[in-house]
Amino acid sequence: xxxxxxxxxxxxxxxxxxxxxxxxxxxxxxxxxxxxxxxxxxxxxxxxxxxxxxxxxxxxxxxx
Numbered sequence: 467x468x469x470x471x472x473x474x475x476x477x478x479x480x481x482x483x484x485x486x487x488x489x490x491x492x493x494x495x496x497x498x499x500x501x502x503x504x505x506x507x508x509x510x511x512x513x514x515x516x517x518x519x520x521x522x523x524x525x526x527x528x529x530x
Contacts, residue, residue, distance in 0.1 A: 477485050
C-alpha cells in the first residue's frame with residue numbers, strides 16, 4: 467500500500483468493506499442533497515414562468 471495517494475493512505479488501515487460502506491453513505495447523502503437542490507430549482511423556475519405569464523396576460527389585457 468505504499469504507492470497509494472496521500473489522501474487514501476489513511477484509509478488503508480480500515481477494512482475495505484467499512485471504507486466502501488462509508489463512501490456509499492456519503493455519496494447517497496450528496497445525491498440526496500443534489501436532488502433536493504434540483505427540486506427547489508424546478509419550483510423556482512415554475513414560479514417564474516407562472517408569474518411572467520400572468521404578468522404578460524395582465525399587460526396584454528390592459529394594453530389599448
